[in-house]
Amino acid sequence: MTSEGSHDFARVRRIVKTDEFSSVFRLRPAQKTAHFVLYTRSNDLPHARLGVVVAKRFAPRAVTRNTIKRVTRELFRMAPLPAVDCIVRLARPVNTKQGPATNAALKAILRAEIARLFSSQRAPREAMPAGTPPAGTPEPKASP
Template identity: 65%
Template sequence: MTGDRSQPARSQPALVQHYGRDRRIVKTDEFSSVFRLRPTYRTSHFVLYTRSNGLTTSRLGVVVAKRMAPRAVTRNMIKRVTRELFRQSVLSAADYIVRLSKPINSRTDPAASSQLKQQLRHELQQLLASSRRPDLPR
């Protein structure tokens, strides 16, 4: 019978954390204070900067320069994937900045292919997993 609401609907898995404004690095001076430190970890396309923030939650900033990813579609896809992985990760209370450090594609390549998205997702997972290592500065 369609439309029967007597049985509870299948709930989707509970999301680990939200990504509200309090979880974002938005001010220029906040970005600058994290950038002053050395990069914590690198992958082939990304650099991760971390800095202890003295708060109870971790915060994220994402920097994707236009010269590294000329198309807005690509830049937005990188930011969306980064935010989603950050939201699902359990990280120590610190400020994290993910910066694209190597050009992703040119204007002649497809803007956002599934292969590119999968590759970037894998790299970003490695990047965020590295921040959970105990030998990194907190």
């Protein structure tokens, strides 16, 4: 088993099941950048977990998709996050089939955006329980 503070990316630190992804996606996005959306949900584990969704329609080349995943995992491992489930989803195209798959400029842009997402989660904030509606959602009215 891994020790707390380890910089590995073991299976226990990943969101792998479809229903786990779905439960996090049901909540509103926690943070958005030009290309990415971050969804978060508190968990009952002693550590944070990560899921990464990179659709082929937004990153047509496998090299680009793998780079995005690699950079995201690297920054996740280094970020001191509270016990939350995080899903990083690519929401807009980063390049085309004709453009370069990866280069230093693209990696720098990706790294800056993903780091911004995780830095917004570092501050200790009150994490919502799994079934709590997001702030600003009207409460259901009691029927007479």
